[in-house]
Amino acid sequence: MSNKVRASHILVKTEQEAKDLAAQINNAEDFANAAAQHSLCPSGANGGDLGFFGRGMMVKPFEDAAFALETGKVSEPVETQFGWHLILVTEKA
Secondary structure, eight states: OSEEEEEEEEEEEHHHHEEOOOOHHHTTOOHHHHHHHOOOOOGGGTTEEEEEETTTSSHHHHHHHOOOOOOOTTTTOOETTTTEEEEEEEEEO
């Protein structure tokens, strides 16, 4: 079991926006490019990269989704108090 994951995310206001972006990414849209264009999080400027984080460092719904994902896979939309996220795990350590 991984102690840390490196993840990128895209933060948007609505579930529909997240679903629309997920569809674009699944049709070969680059995740980092989509993050730069659409994410409400300042990390969007870095392609959504949040770096490595361990358990207890992110809000629970986000953390649970990130740790459950396979490397290279994009999550279904995940809701937190910040909005709706698409999460891409790029590494596990």
